[in-house]
Amino acid sequence: MTDPLLPSAAIHVAIDRQLLDACAALQLLIAFAMLAQRRIVSLVNLLAAQGAVLAAATLLLAWRTGQGHLYVSGVLTLALKVAFLPWLLHRLIDRLEVRFDAEPALNVSGNLLAGLLVVVFAFGLAQPITHLASTAMRNAIGIALGVVLLAFLMMITRRKAISQVIGFLSMENGLFFGAMSATYGMPMVVELGVALDVLVAMLVLGVFFFQIREQFDSLDLHHLESLGERR
């Protein structure tokens, strides 16, 4: 397969590549920032930023490769991940009065160290397959994997329901970024389906938050540790 960017002028190539790689780097940076961030509100903003970067990368790719469905998914991402979800989250935060909540016990340095290891691991995994990719930003596959794993790590370390959900969403972002970088996104049907699922998931979560809140009047996860195998 030939690189779809080849026919255009070499100078552009450089710029596009640089831009896309910059997006990838930003993604990683934001993921790390989320891993280290204590305050929930800022987490939401970071999530929005991550979405924005993702959308930018998508649109850029769409413009360069001229694949129509990339525009669609770019716009979709913009609408869903940059506009709607952050808004919804902010709204929830207000309604649930957890605006000033923060993760109490969060070992930032430890997390960052672990995150570093994870990212190295991810690159190691991606390395043998990147050369197979035909896309403009194949090097980003490793980064995408890294972002996914970082989000996983974040979910593990969080003790608040909302921040766990944010971790979940940033994992979704990482996945989309991976799809983008590996194969210019999934087939349209799938993209739509996934987007729908994410949307529904968010709504369900909204319901959930209120249920949990009215039961435990707090969103701390330590309320949710009664089940299990202990006498």
Add this chain to the structure above:
Amino acid sequence: MKTAALAAQLLEIAVALAAAPLFLGWLNQCRAWLSNRRAPSLLLPFRQLRKLFHKDAVLARNASPLFRAAPYVVFGTMVVAAGIIPSLSARLPLVAAADAVALVGLFATARVFLSLAAMDVGTAFGTLGARREMMVGFLAEPALLMVIFVASLISATTALPAISEHLATRTLTIDPALAFTAVAFTLVLLAENARIPVDNPATHLELTMIHEAMLLEYSARHLALMEWASQLRLFNYACIGFALFIPWGIATREIGPAGLALAVPILALKLAAAGAGLALIETVSAKLRILRAPEFLATAFLFAVLGMLVRGLLGAPPSP
């Protein structure tokens, strides 16, 4: 020929019926002499039997038919056993019907019926006697079987006549296995026939008595049969002993008047000797506590097993 065999068989049974009380009488005489007492007449057992038969039987109100039947069963079993054991001749029609193992089985039958009868009326002593009798029995029976097994290992059969023939006809050798088993057999005999040191036939002291305790409810003819049966049992054991350890003189060839004529006095001699011997043992030994009886029988069992082991280790003794 057939008739001769039948006649011999009947003769043997008749001899047993007659000799059993005599043997007991003789035994008691010897014991009396050994303990410097004036001995009762040799015929005393007969007189007692006659007296008992004449009396009216008294039964406990709640005695069941089993209680009445038991004496006959026990007596019958003992008579059959007497017919099977080769005391005079080894060539009798009935001997084929039961080998030594079956013989032990017959004795067990008698014992079981005796004990059941003792439990029937439901007095304290009856059950006590039955329990003790069964205890002695379940220890003595294996010992007796072991004795027979040793003999059968030597002579490759468990049929008494064959054993005694084999032992009688082989060249005379000192066989330690047989010696051990002889001791074991003697102990078993003492125990099984309620002799000192296991039981004392002459006392009704509840702490010690076994056999007598079971007969407490019996009277008259039933008692007579029971007594006679126990005399027969003693006699039978003696004959088994003869067949195993001093088999000479039992008519092994074709049954004829000559052989039997010779066999009867020999048997009398053996019985006399055995009676004296038993009397001696009983006089010199003291009655054991009932709790020690198991140890006594365990010793017997041990001797028999030792005999078997010796037999297995040394194999057949070298015959010149």
Add this chain to the structure above:
Amino acid sequence: MISSVSSPLAACLALLAAWLAVGVAGLVRPRDVRYAGRALFLVGALIGAALAVIAARALLAGTTESLVLPVGLPDLPFHTRLDALSSAFLVLLGAASAGVSIFSAGYFRGGETLASGAGTAPGLLGLQYHVFLASMGLVLLADDAYAFMVAWELMALSSYFLVVTQHRIPEIRGAGFLYLLMAHVGAISILLAFGILQGGSWQFTFDAMRTAHLSPAWAAAAFLLALVGFGAKAGLVPFHVWLPEAHPAAPSPASALLSGVMLKTAVYGLLRVAFDLLKDPVWWWGLVPLAAGLLTALYGAVFAAVQTDMKRLLAYSSIENVGLIFAGIGLAIIFLGTGSPALAALALGATLYHCLNHAVMKSLLFLSTGSVLHATGERNLGRLGGLIHRMPSVAVLSLVGALALAGLPPLNGFVSEWLLLQSFLFGGRIPRPFVDLLIPMGAAVVALAAALAGYVMVKFYGVIFLGQPREPSLAHAHDCGILERVGLGLLALACVLLGLAPVQVIAALSPVTRLLAGSALAQHGATWWLLAPVPMRTVSYGPLAVLLVGGIVIALTVLMVRLFYHGRVRRARAWDCGFGALTPRMQDTAEGFGQPIRNIFQSFFRIERELPTPTDRQPRYRIEIADRLWRGLYEPLGRAVEWLADAVAIVQRGRLSTYLLYSFVTLTLLLALVLAA
């Protein structure tokens, strides 16, 4: 009609199906005692009789035929096969079940089953009962591993439901649980044995296993696994713990089937594996069942002697007899392995004969305990006594059973013990050093066990039926109904016949020994009334003659006493030794009667005593006798499992982040694995 069917195998299968049908028919009107509790059981009895007849004819005709049923796994349909071995055990099943079923027809009129309010309805009971019978039949006919396992587990299952009929009593539930658990473990072991037996052909039909070639090590493994599996079912020490719990728990007819018949299916299985599937067993295999069997025999006898519950006592006596049977099997293997098939045939003959005997006499006794239970509602020996006056027919019939079980001539129990002892005496001839020394010792153990059996039976019979009633309530005890009498009578008759006609029985069994050991049970010095199966010996046993002469002598004695003297009898109070009031409580209790055994074999038991002190207000005496093996083997096992569960439960503490961590670690590990690969 059925016997006119050309193929006996088809006929047998049809009869098994008929049993199932009878069982299902019971569900139509489950609570109707007259229909489900009476009529159906009679039909079942007829089927059992027919089965016995057909199987017997097949056995005598030496039929061997096989049939493939259209059910089962797609590539492994049910194979069935009827040969001498299975016919012999089918005869056992049919005959014993016929007697038991007739008895049950009279027995399941409520009482023991319906007394506890909503106990199992007779219809449901009938279903379980007949499924139990049918599955046992299928076990005997199965000719592939799958069919066998299905039948085997179905047997365990249906019998489990019979055991827990009175499920309101916690002990009985516990017994049922233990029973099914042990059965399941045993089944797993059997399954493993089959897995080895197929020997790489991966065909699970028995034919394939017959032709499979195994390395000696694997063959030994298969044999030992089978021994464990079937031993667990038969109650071989140390797998016996369930038996004395489960057998007494069931309603008496079920107990009769469990002890009388089901244990024999285990024997059948071991014979099938050891002699048929593994064609030529190695001699030293035999040492294991021999040793285990002897230990079991002694163990069972000793424990039976100290029991105070009449059904437990019988259960332990079953353990004893199983021990004797397994010892016989071991002996047969040793003989066969050392190249003397004739002797192996002798030992096998003894074993099979004992199976038959035990089936009838143990069923008889369990049924009689059932009648006693109905009449008195008591199963504790300490509260019985003197029933010979209240229920004479039961007393007489069970006297036969008791004497037979005690191994007394001229009844059947003695014959098989006699054969067993004879074959033991040949142990000295085995061309293996030291073993030839040990095996005659085994004869000593057998003798001891047999003698103990006598003790046990005197205790059993004497305490229940003789003496004075230990409780006033026993005055209301009533004799059993006509159907029960017929059932008991048939079984008693079987005991007598098996005892008196050993020559014919041996002749009938010799096809089996020819199949298993390759040598018939020869009759040396053949006369029809004289059993002389022992090669090159002048040993013989003629129960008929013994009985005849004995009878004559007794008759003569009675006659003469009447003739020369008189038959005058006076009734009086029992002599109290001048003591005065003689109360029933002065008789030996069951504990008292067992006391000598308890002293002699103390080391067998774990005894907890509670002795009264002179200062006690209400002095009471309590003694509990427990099984050392239970405390020493099974309880630690249970504790170990609990400990393991507690240790493992740590992974499941309910913390979401921990769970997420599990997923994360799993993911990374697998990725690393891929990366490495």
Add this chain to the structure above:
Amino acid sequence: MIELVLMLATPAAGATVLAFGRWRRHAPELNAVFSFATFLAASALTVRVIGQGPQLLIGEQFYIDPFNVFLVALTAFVGLTTALFSRPYMRIEIAHGRITAARLRLYHSMYQLFMLTMLAALTTNNMGLLWVSLEAATLSTVLLVTLYRTPRSLEAGWKYFILCGVGIAQALFGTILLYFAAERALGAEGVTALLWTHLDGVKSQLEPAVLALAFVFLLVGYGTKAGLVPLHSWLADAHAEGPTPISAVLSGLLLNVALYAIVRCKVLVEGSLHSALPSRMLMGFGIASVALASVLLWRQRDIKRLFAYSSIEHMGLATFAFGMGGAVATFAALLHMTVHSLTKSAIFFATGHAAQKAGSQRMEDIRGLVTLSPTVGWGLMLGTLAILGLPPFGVFASEFLILTTAMREQPWAIPILLAALGLAFAAIFGRVQSMVFGETNMRRLPHAPALLPVFAHLALVLLLGLYVPPYLAGWYEAAARLIGGH
């Protein structure tokens, strides 16, 4: 074609109607009717497939072959019986005041939605849509798990959501990688590149390195939903706290579907990898599940938790069998999936009524079922015996095959498997016995329980144990050929 559309459209319609319709009173019946229609369509489809062989429908987006057709039939059938069961069950719940009519409406529509997602997941040919429908299945059941709004149910729902969400996200990454590899092989004709049939066609050319990674992600993702240890943590909680009909379908159907997805992926990966790695992974997960579950069974106090762990155990067994591969093992695994879902759902039916009678799910509160309501008691008892692998029930057949195959293929696993089976037997049976038998403390129920489903299921399981109908065996064997590989 038309059958498929009907089969998918019916539950969709049902979901909307039950969500917005006005028939409060008869909603349960309506639910059953819709399920019945679905079942009819499914059977029609099945008949079609039996007659005409595998079908590619709707622009190749849907594919029905011997492997999934019996799962489709099974799903529709259990869906129907569960609907029948939930009719009185939910009424009783309302009568006991545990839920309100409004939530009942949510319940019904979500139930239909759940059915839709599972049928879609089974029939779709597009690996992407497979992912989408499985995620949707999670979403539609989360609110059902929390139906009672109790703290415990909320916690269970939350864990269910997060763990499955995260897991399924991994599966998405796997799908992406799959697409990535497929594009190289099939060229970038976007839509078709994720079609299983196409992938299956070119699986030998798919890039091994990529597929290996993809398989790991897919396995972890779908494995989470299949409840494979150590990804199982959500399962017991979700089963125990949700309403019983949901426990029944979760355990009886959802697990099957997840396992189905895994196996589909395995076929592709093995075709490309030519190494035993995937099989090894499956076997590892299988053994781990069987072992852990059988031990944890000993700690259970709650009856539904107990059977949830038993589900983990049996899924592990099936996974292990798939891992062993080969015709016989695969056949056994498929059979095991079938009988397990039938038996387990039957058990949950009985369990539900038992818990309602006792007014508690704690096992020591449930006593003597058989005395007051024999049908419930015997249903529970027989179902338990069946699930424990006692003949003549079908579970024994599949376990027999699995064990005997394992003796040949993987002897090392035998001790673990047998020990686990023994432990599970002791643990489960001991507890169930004391619930079924003994003195009773049960109360009467306001509505007559529906036990027809229980005994219908058990009858089928019994049949499968004694006699596998030829056409069913034919399916299984065809499917086994399809999956079995070597």
